[in-house]
Amino acid sequence: xxxxxxxxxxxxxxxxxxxxxxxxxxxxxxxxxxxxxxxxxxxxxxxxxxxxxxxxxxxxxxxxxxxxxxxxxxxxxxxxxxxxxxxxxxxxxxxxxxxxxxxxxxxxxxxxxxxxxxxxxxxxxxxxxxxxxxxxxxxxxxxxxxxxxxxxxxxxxxxxxxxxxxxxxxxxxxxxxxxxxxxxxxxxxxxxxxxxxxxxxxxxxxxxxxxxxxxxxxxxxxxxxxxxxxxxxxxxxxxxxxxxxxxxxxxxxxxxxxxxxxxxxxxxxxxxxxxxxxxxxxxxxxxxxxxxxxxxxxxxxxxxxxxxxxxxxxxxxxxxxxxxxxxxxxxxxxxxxxxxxxxxxxxxxxxxxxxxxxxxxxxxxxxxxxxxxxxxxxxxxxxx
Ligand code: ADP
Ligand code: MG
Numbered sequence: 384x385x386x387x388x389x390x391x392x393x394x395x396x397x398x399x400x401x402x403x404x405x406x407x408x409x410x411x412x413x414x415x416x417x418x419x420x421x422x423x424x425x426x427x428x429x430x431x432x433x434x435x436x437x438x439x440x441x442x443x444x445x446x447x448x449x450x451x452x453x454x455x456x457x458x459x460x461x462x463x464x465x466x467x468x469x470x471x472x473x474x475x476x477x478x479x480x481x482x483x484x485x486x487x488x489x490x491x492x493x494x495x496x497x498x499x500x501x502x503x504x505x506x507x508x509x510x511x512x513x514x515x516x517x518x519x520x521x522x523x524x525x526x527x528x529x530x531x532x533x534x535x536x537x538x539x540x541x542x543x544x545x546x547x548x549x550x551x552x553x554x555x556x557x558x559x560x561x562x563x564x565x566x567x568x569x570x571x572x573x574x575x576x577x578x579x580x581x582x583x584x585x586x587x588x589x590x591x592x593x594x595x596x597x598x599x600x601x602x603x604x605x606x607x608x609x610x611x612x613x614x615x616x617x618x619x620x621x622x623x624x625x626x627x628x629x630x631x632x633x634x635x636x637x638x639x640x641x642x643x644x645x646x647x648x649x650x651x652x653x654x655x656x657x658x659x660x661x662x663x664x665x666x667x668x669x670x671x672x673x674x675x676x677x678x679x680x681x682x683x684x685x686x687x688x689x690x691x692x693x694x695x696x697x698x699x700x701x702x703x704x705x706x707x708x709x710x711x712x713x714x715x716x717x718x719x720x721x722x723x724x725x726x727x728x729x730x731x732x733x734x735x736x737x738x739x740x741x742x743x744x745x746x747x748x749x750x751x752x753x754x755x756x757x758x759x760x761x762x763x764x765x766x767x
Contacts, residue, residue, distance in 0.1 A: 536566035545694035575617035611648035635686035
């Protein structure tokens, strides 16, 4: 899906008010009636109609014909706009560049601040999986059923943000978190290759140990990554050091299936190293030993720190249940009328094919100081 930075500059104050009104109205209306939009925005009906027409033309909102009434809903584009506007108002970001990744549930863009410093903007897209295909057990959403894609995407971003912050503060090798708004996270750009793309390394044993060491450090701090694989481990181009990304599925070591998650993370690494580097080791971390080991035990529990930081256990639970449900479900675009605005075929991408859109070739980092991957730097300003 296209992230249109030009729109950020050409949205007027009144348009912004109307867009915000649609967002507010969608908290309890799946389709927000035009009269409600007028009421919330404080503009007269006639004025609203014109503005909403122009927003719809630019696909920031979409018209929906309901059985009971006609109205509008916010699109991904509209939600992206609101988030980016918030970030640029706070001077966290200034311009949008290329998309470098498309995941099943996120889009990744290079963006920059006003000094041209590059960062990564991750937009969570949990609604890519249609909520209609999810089995009807959605009680945990309560009244929020109607706003579920926005709500879930925002929860995922808040969770990722909360974890990235505490991990960074406690010295884990993760990108520096910069800012968060709605369903978006702004973080440090890591000049790196995903482990997935690396064909050969000078000493696989060394990388293997440092990755297992990260798993152990996570666990001693009360956490399990939950998706610790070659897609979510970046290898710094300059130094060959690993950086871990992608935290929406992190779980506490007190989770009922903690050991299973832990073992799966460990196995992802053992399997990948065996297949890719023909490297096997008799040494790998074991869950119980890791937790009971006196030596090296941390005196902080990051799962507790996160819960205290504002991302509550209840939020965790809601997101987890959603993620469990969608795991089973085929990917399809969210709205009736949204398929035209998300780029063709995007929803068919599986994980192996995504996140690597710029550098699909497998890279040998035996020479880690080799030339930088060519990355076009076309960056256009967002807001004035
Ligand atoms: P998803 O949830 O869709 O898997 P990820 O957070 O794993 O999203 O990011 C997808 C891809 O985007 C990564 O595999 C990586 O190539 C790229 N990426 C994500 N964050 C960064 C970052 N901070 N610096 C550089 N590249 C990144
Ligand atoms: Mg990922």
